[in-house]
Amino acid sequence: MLDIRRALEFLTDDPRAQNKIALGGLLMVVPLVNIAAVGYEVEVTRRVARGEPRPLPEWNDLGGLFVSGAWLSLARLVYTLPIVAVAFAMAAAGFIFAVQDAQASRQQTLPIGPVLAVGIVLLVVGLFIYGFVLGFLYPAILAEYARRGTFAACFYIAAIIRFIRRDPGQYALAWAAEIGLGLIVALISFVAGLALSAIPCLGSLALMFIFGIAAFVMLMFHSHLAGQLMRAGATPVLAKE
Secondary structure (H helix, E strand, C coil): CCCHHHHHHHHHHCCCHHHHHHHHHHHHCCCCCCHHHHHHHHHHHHHHHCCCCCCCCCCCCHHHHHHHHHHHHHHHHHHHHHHHHHHHHHHHHHHHHHHHHHHHHHHCCCCCHHHHHHHHHHHHHHHHHHHHHHHHHHHHHHHHHHHHCCCHHHHCHHHHHHHHHHCHHHHHHHHHHHHHHHHHHHHHHHHHHHHHCCCCCHHHHHHHHHHHHHHHHHHHHHHHHHHHHHHHCCCCCCCCC
16 A cells, blocks of 8 residues: 555654755756756665665765666656647747737738637647646656666656556555645745745745755655555566666
8 A cells, every 4th residue: 555654754764864855955956966866766766666664865976866867857858848849839829829910900801810829729738638647657657767777768658557557546646645745845835935035135045945845855755656656566676776
């Protein structure tokens, strides 16, 4: 059975957890360097899958964590390319809409605005569906990458689907728990942002750090649940560390 409470509490088991989380939060707000935090996420997933009592590793191999996280980060970027493409398409459609509507007004011809509006709505719906499916697949993608440690593993769709179908109820529970915690963390971050926005300079820096901590804690929660799913399914870690 999936232990959501354990995924929330395991950080407190490590006596050095505060230092590790603080460093993770700091890395999360630094572009490119935050790839090491993704590698840390992968390592935690593997340790949970092996049943290690204290799965939080030390930050003593940033280079190795960066390399490990780079492939998964790149794969996630590839998966988000359709979202970027749709965003560009929507921007282009908006520009064409403005130009054609102005021309139609001058020339008294039928505007193409309604057609573009329907197209934009369809793009938004498609984007929502794709994002929904991608978010649902993320734990399985992480598990498959943690298992094999290769860029190609992130695109083994058959293996990813098998991982989900092994226990779809528990998998859906993990996915729903991540959404629930994400909403709570977002609310807390929003309240903190309102409180810190009144403090010039230092408030902005503190807010960035809080956002980094929140994002890192979400990574840890995500990785622990993925590791639990791997362990429940007796999924071996094949990657060399």
